[in-house]
Amino acid sequence: MDFEIISDITNIEIIATGTGIRNRERLQKQYGKGKWRKLKGIAQVQLPNGIVRLAEVHWYEAHGIGKKEFKLKLPFLD
Secondary structure, rough: OOOOOOOOOEEEEEEEHHHHOOOOHHHHHHHHOOOOOOEEEEEEEEEEOOOOEEEEEEEEEEEOOOOEEEEEEEEOOO
């Protein structure tokens, strides 16, 4: 699902690190080696039709590489 994050991400929590990330090998091949973590948080997102919703967002992150592959988790929180 396409979306744009339009607020700060709050309530950030680490879901998994290191070997606990199923896609770790793919992430390292695609973006580079790093200490990969899977995180989640809450943010306002704008959908392609212009509607703004409060949603749980998941993504991968590594130091020196940044945040990658944002995903929305449904249902929306509002």
